[in-house]
Amino acid sequence: MKKVLAVLLVLVMVFGLAACGNTPANNTPANNTTPANNTTPSGPVKPSTPETNPDKIADTMTSPDGKYQVAFVTDIGQLKDKSFNQGTYDGVKLYAYNEGLSYKYYQPANGAEATDDDRYNAMKAAADGGAQVIVCAGFLQAAALEKAAKEFTNVKFVFIDGWNLGLANVAGIAFKEEQCGYFAGYAVVKEGFEKLGFMGGGGGTNAACCRYGYGFVQGAAAAAKEMGKKVEVKYTWQYGANFQASPELQTMANGWYTNGTEIIFSCGGSIFDSIIAAASANDGKVIGVDVDQSFDSKTVVTSALKGIGAAAEWACGKAFDGTWSAIGGNAVSLGAAEGATGLPTATWSMKNYKVSEYEAQLKAVVDGTLKIDDAVIQAPSYPQSTDSCTVIYE
Amino acid sequence: MSFLIQQTLLYAIPLMIVALAGVFAERSGIINLALEGMMIFGAFCGVLFVNTMQDTEWVFAAYREDKYATLQLIIILAMVVAAILGAILSLLLSFASINLRANQTIGGTAINLLAPAIVLFLIRMLEGQNTLFLAKGDAAEWFMIKKSMFGYGAKESMGFLGDTFVHKTYITNYICILLFVILAIILYKTRFGLRVRSCGENPHAADSLGINVKKMRYAGTTISGALAGMGGFVYALTTANCSSNGDVAGFGFLALAVMIFGNWKPLSIAGAAVLFGFFKCLAAGYSSIDINGDGIFMLKELGLSPHLYRMLPYIVTLIVLAFTSKNSRAPKAEGIPYDKGQR
Numbered sequence: 001m002k003k004v005l006a007v008l009l010v011l012v013m014v015f016g017l018a019a020c021g022n023t024p025a026n027n028t029p030a031n032n033t034t035p036a037n038n039t040t041p042s043g044p045v046k047p048s049t050p051e052t053n054p055d056k057i058a059d060t061m062t063s064p065d066g067k068y069q070v071a072f073v074t075d076i077g078q079l080k081d082k083s084f085n086q087g088t089y090d091g092v093k094l095y096a097y098n099e100g101l102s103y104k105y106y107q108p109a110n111g112a113e114a115t116d117d118d119r120y121n122a123m124k125a126a127a128d129g130g131a132q133v134i135v136c137a138g139f140l141q142a143a144a145l146e147k148a149a150k151e152f153t154n155v156k157f158v159f160i161d162g163w164n165l166g167l168a169n170v171a172g173i174a175f176k177e178e179q180c181g182y183f184a185g186y187a188v189v190k191e192g193f194e195k196l197g198f199m200g201g202g203g204g205t206n207a208a209c210c211r212y213g214y215g216f217v218q219g220a221a222a223a224a225k226e227m228g229k230k231v232e233v234k235y236t237w238q239y240g241a242n243f244q245a246s247p248e249l250q251t252m253a254n255g256w257y258t259n260g261t262e263i264i265f266s267c268g269g270s271i272f273d274s275i276i277a278a279a280s281a282n283d284g285k286v287i288g289v290d291v292d293q294s295f296d297s298k299t300v301v302t303s304a305l306k307g308i309g310a311a312a313e314w315a316c317g318k319a320f321d322g323t324w325s326a327i328g329g330n331a332v333s334l335g336a337a338e339g340a341t342g343l344p345t346a347t348w349s350m351k352n353y354k355v356s357e358y359e360a361q362l363k364a365v366v367d368g369t370l371k372i373d374d375a376v377i378q379a380p381s382y383p384q385s386t387d388s389c390t391v392i393y394e
Numbered sequence: 395m396s397f398l399i400q401q402t403l404l405y406a407i408p409l410m411i412v413a414l415a416g417v418f419a420e421r422s423g424i425i426n427l428a429l430e431g432m433m434i435f436g437a438f439c440g441v442l443f444v445n446t447m448q449d450t451e452w453v454f455a456a457y458r459e460d461k462y463a464t465l466q467l468i469i470i471l472a473m474v475v476a477a478i479l480g481a482i483l484s485l486l487l488s489f490a491s492i493n494l495r496a497n498q499t500i501g502g503t504a505i506n507l508l509a510p511a512i513v514l515f516l517i518r519m520l521e522g523q524n525t526l527f528l529a530k531g532d533a534a535e536w537f538m539i540k541k542s543m544f545g546y547g548a549k550e551s552m553g554f555l556g557d558t559f560v561h562k563t564y565i566t567n568y569i570c571i572l573l574f575v576i577l578a579i580i581l582y583k584t585r586f587g588l589r590v591r592s593c594g595e596n597p598h599a600a601d602s603l604g605i606n607v608k609k610m611r612y613a614g615t616t617i618s619g620a621l622a623g624m625g626g627f628v629y630a631l632t633t634a635n636c637s638s639n640g641d642v643a644g645f646g647f648l649a650l651a652v653m654i655f656g657n658w659k660p661l662s663i664a665g666a667a668v669l670f671g672f673f674k675c676l677a678a679g680y681s682s683i684d685i686n687g688d689g690i691f692m693l694k695e696l697g698l699s700p701h702l703y704r705m706l707p708y709i710v711t712l713i714v715l716a717f718t719s720k721n722s723r724a725p726k727a728e729g730i731p732y733d734k735g736q737r
Contacts, residue, residue: 001420035504059522060522078523078524078525079523080521080523080525084530112522156736201465225730238700239678245634245637246643247404247405247633247634247643247678248632248677248678248704249678250634250635250676251401251404251674251675251678251679252678252679252681252682254397254679255397255401255517255680255681255682256680256682258396258397258682259397259682259684259691270525270531273635273637274529276532276635277532277635278534280532280533280534280535280538281534281538281562281594283548297531297532298531298535345720394681394694394700
């Protein structure tokens with residue numbers, strides 16, 4: 001009996017470890033079939049009227065020749081994360097669909113534990129699959145991207161959230177996340193919220209999330225100062241290092257809401273699910289990230305938008321219309337001036353803070369009269385408290 | 395305080411009910427290592443059921459018109475669905491280990507490998523991605539019991555008991571507790587329960603008294619599968635926003651540990667589950683716990699590293715197991731295929 005117990009305990013431990021990350025290895029979506037055996041294969045056609053709603057375009061399509069010209073390699077987290085991956089892919093889909101090109105997405109194997117090799121393999125699969133341009137989302141792809149770009153020199157790579165890798169076929173696109181974080185922080189304080197929270201993904205090392213967080217605190221502090229108030233921001237990177245929802249994160253958010261936090265900035269892909277679950281249970285509010293998330297939950301007040309979709313669409317355009325040299329081998333940082341950061345005005349739900357006020361502020365950022373610090377403050381440091389804004393780091 | 399109790403129950407209840415699932419199987423003589431797999435499968439089936447029902451007109455109408463009773467009924471039905479499909483999955487284990495007399499550890503492991511694979515395969519077929527979410531809204535908005543349902547305003551208090559045990563809870567909590575009590579009584583106070591237990595201790599003696607060992611073992615494992623499937627759905631509903639992704643964060647294995655820790659006895663298991671849930675809650679929410687309500691968050695002000703709190707549930711389990719495992723007494727005949735001819 002002791003032996004059986006011992007075996008059992010060992011198994012508990014082994015599987016307990018294995019259970020930490022058993023997201024599946026899904027290299028490619030289901031549609032990697034060979035061309036259908038009908039007689040006259042017809043490729044995708046350019047639609048007569050351009051589609052503007054990405055949700056109306058299927059995520060997977062079957063190309064008759066088995067080649068997919070525009071490819072997308074996801075960041076960790078799943079494709080439909082209602083945020084970063086999904087938003088970027090929306091841009092890829094829009095471009096490909098409206099130009100009559102075939103498109104496909106590739107998820108690196110091993111999910112959240114994807115290695116550089118897994119990412120490289122996904123890029124290689126895309127290149128071998130006939131991709132002319134590969135959009136890679138997320139700064140984690142850098143090493144794999146460099147390897148793939150050196151190998152497939154005739155394929156163009158778009159590196160979203162990236163930088164200049166010094167390769168002519170790679171275009172880095174970064175964003176000024178501090179701007180949209182600032183807008184969101186400023187807006188909610190002006191709206192009347194006083195106890196804010198920030199939950200970031202990536203464990204405090206993701207540069208984009210760090211800029212979002214710091215911008216958010218600066219915006220909240222600026223608004224509070226103008227209003228002569230004192231606000232409080234709880235700031236954490238504790239959960240969501242893999243941009244995934246978890247019961248622990250939900251408990252933590254529940255705790256924050258229970259103790260008076262009114263609104264939490266959910267800054268990290270799928271962690272959104274845990275936070276809206278907690279918000280909904282406690283009648284709290286949420287600020288979305290990357291894309292307009294108000295369609296996903298009634299608790300979303302506003303979202304810190306970053307034009308990932310538009311940027312992906314724009315960069316794909318450069319790859320196909322012969323103007324690639326303008327961005328290839330280079331890096332651009334898109335911000336309010338390029339219309340790449342902001343808040344969603346179409347789904348505006350705030351009452352005390354008006355669209356006109358937001359637009360005035362946006363203009364100030366565009367023309368440079370309002371400067372926002374773009375420092376990347378990585379954990380374990382965190383934005384310092386100011387007279388008008390207390391930062392509580394957890 | 396309410397927060398602490400509610401969040402503790404959130405973790406404790408799935409653990410408790412799944413650990414009881416383990417007890418039923420092991421007390422009948424079958425080691426059920428497949429609790430994790432059955433939970434994953436049950437979670438998927440329940441979530442799929444809820445997801446499908448949300449799209450039907452009458453359920454959506456019930457949601458729109460705030461007919462809470464109908465929505466609670468959906469949750470109960472989803473629990474039943476998860477239980478039935480969990481039971482069906484457990485038949486694989488029963489068949490292999492009772493009829494084919496296969497090694498039960500290997501059978502259970504096989505199901506643990508099989509279940510997430512099947513679930514992910516199905517989710518990808520259905521949704522084209524790795525997670526199955528609710529079709530609309532979120533779990534708390536649709537299915538959570540809130541004080542507004544009883545006519546209380548947002549600022550009104552229901553009193554300590556109401557705020558803790560009614561407001562912001564799920565009906566699944568109470569169904570699980572009720573089932574736990576009923577099944578514990580069945581296991582100890584009825585003829586059926588005695589027979590099941592006898593098959594886990596000395597099946598030959600049981601057989602000599604005319605008890606059908608095969609039947610009892612099938613019954614034990616099937617109840618086990620049903621409870622594990624249901625526990626999986628409860629986990630998904632209360633802690634994962636009613637989503638399924640082929641993963642229950644190792645709760646099945648934790649439940650096994652809770653079962654051993656609780657010495658295969660329901661009451662001790664309930665205690666062990668609450669202890670474990672308490673430390674899980676402490677790990678994630680220590681900074682928000684204000685026990686006496688004076689606005690001072692003592693645990694946070696201690697200034698200890700959050701990692702320490704996150705280790706606590708596991709450290710405590712190790713310590714307690716180290717001290718109690720001497721008295722631990724597994725059912726004698728568990729893991730041994732029943733062979734009539736063997737003496």
